[in-house]
Ligand SMILES: Cc1cc2nc3c(=O)[nH]c(=O)nc-3n(C[C@H](O)[C@H](O)[C@H](O)COP(=O)(O)OP(=O)(O)OC[C@H]3O[C@@H](n4cnc5c(N)ncnc54)[C@H](O)[C@@H]3O)c2cc1C
């Protein structure tokens with residue numbers, strides 16, 4: 001079974017995120033890392049390919065400046081190869097443009113199963129994978145907290161407001177996974193060394209046969225009007241517990257008439 | 260009024276209308292002359308209710324036959340749009356099904372989506388949206404530049420639902436075109452996680468636990484405290500991922516948005532993704548052993564202490580009162 005895992009490479013969330021004042025796009029100049037949200041998809045892809053008794057995991061990523069650091073992490077975990085789409089024309093892409101690019105790149109890998117995260121850490125639209133599915137004419141199951149493959153179908157436990165649904169879907173299909181579905185492995189030293197030699201195919205917008213005016217800032221059908229600091233919620237009183245802080249909580253609850 | 264027509268996708272939980280749908284209908288009615296609802300399943304059962312929140316019509320795509328709502332609803336809407344007279348805007352909830360519907364519709368009609376919307380207002384050239392970014396420290400305003408309809412994916416609890424006094428909405432059925440492979444997923448069974456007490460997103464008191472509880476068994480402290488306060492127990496994602504509590508307990512960006520009278524965060528650091536789900540609570544109490552924990556920056560009462568000491572004492576004290 002061949003699996004494509006979509007992996008986003010993002011600025012380190014531990015650092016500070018800033019917007020470019022000229023166009024309000026998130027600054028993505030520095031080193032990018034593998035979005036933690038996608039490490040679950042990579043692990044899931046590796047496990048499912050192993051269970052199916054063969055097949056490869058191909059990574060697909062769209063990122064600026066030919067960035068591969070995040071891809072190398074996922075390759076070190078065990079993915080076989082990667083397709084990277086990098087092109088200055090893609091700066092400022094909205095979710096739909098991103099989906100068009102990913103869909104075109106995914107097609108080249110002819111996968112049986114496509115895995116993505118339910119939402120990215122820096123963009124969190126949560127719509128890109130479904131847009132990809134629609135563009136590829138495939139079914140999708142989002143918010144999967146358990147995924148198994150049996151024969152030519154995938155069985156998924158999909159989160160709902162009140163619990164979960166068991167959903168079956170024939171392959172090929174798109175599945176998005178939540179954090180916590182599996183425990184992502186740490187790349188081994190051997191894995192890290194091997195990753196350096198694994199193939200990363202880099203493509204431009206025209207390689208994918210897409211029109212540059214339909215993607216990136218040029219194709220975005222939305223714009224940021226303004227960004228301003230939000231009204232901050234003020235911090236109240238902070239007390240250090242000396243064994244009687246619970247009384248302060250009781251008093252506070254009385255004051256707001258909860259008790 | 261800014262707009263002529265807004266379509267609102269009405270999400271269902273079983274046969275019930277999701278509360279977020281009533282919030283979206285209320286907002287839509289403030290922005291447009293005509294509001295129509297789109298749903299699945301039996302629409303006559305909800306015609307009175309959506310009508311009383313301002314929808315004049317409710318269109319259903321019919322029985323899903325075990326399929327997921329996303330493909331059918333998106334395809335039916337796209338068909339209506341290409342047949343003429345599209346609305347200016349389509350409102351969808353940032354929920355499980357809502358994101359599926361919006362994503363599929365976006366690709367079908369080749370229009371972008373604006374997601375995580377927390378407010379909308381009339382502006383130059385149409386609606387201007389508001390998004391809370393960087394954990395709610397900044398507000399970003401955006402708008403569509405593509406031709407209508409714009410697809411707006413809106414977070415729950417962004418608006419208070421208010422009835423309009425309108426009569427029952429007119430029911431009709433929208434045909435779903437042949438879906439082919441995109442509609443191939445089937446729900447085989449549904450599992451409801453039973454909870455006692457009020458629902459997490461409706462409770463006046465929410466007591467949430469995080470990784471600071473140390474272990475799964477200590478979540479009992481959270482449940483006990485919630486019960487004493489007639490509230491609902493919640494959780495950070497860290498302990499949902501760890502399997503301590505079911506996902507339906509999660510508060511935050513990917514979980515539920517709550518706005519209780521008081522939110523009590525126990526052993527929760529206050530990550531941006533957690534805060535977007537609870538920072539609009541009327542009162543916030545936090546217990547955390549780390550004085551530097553970000554949760555203290557938004558807490559009305561912060562207790563620097565050990566949850567395993569403070570919570571049992573608090574529970575004891577409340578028991579003694581009753
Ligand atoms: C795309 C995305 C979506 C996300 N969505 C959500 C979401 O919906 N909801 C959510 O909650 N998170 C979400 N997260 C995860 C979020 O970033 C944090 O990782 C998570 O909220 C941390 O949970 P926590 O506060 O329980 O754990 P930690 O951050 O580990 O904090 C534990 C806290 O407990 C304190 N502590 C330890 N021991 C004690 C003790 N004995 N007594 C008192 N305090 C103690 C520590 O000081 C610490 O502050 C999301 C992340 C991403 C990337």
Ligand SMILES: Nc1ncnc2c1ncn2[C@@H]1O[C@H](COP(=O)(O)O)[C@@H](O)[C@H]1O
Nearest residue numbers: 007062116117119120123124125126128
């Ligand atoms: N630029 C990208 N490259 C690869 N995968 C992506 C990209 N953008 C989004 N995705 C995938 O789609 C998921 C949801 O993204 P988002 O719509 O931004 O929340 C991500 O977690 C990734 O799995």
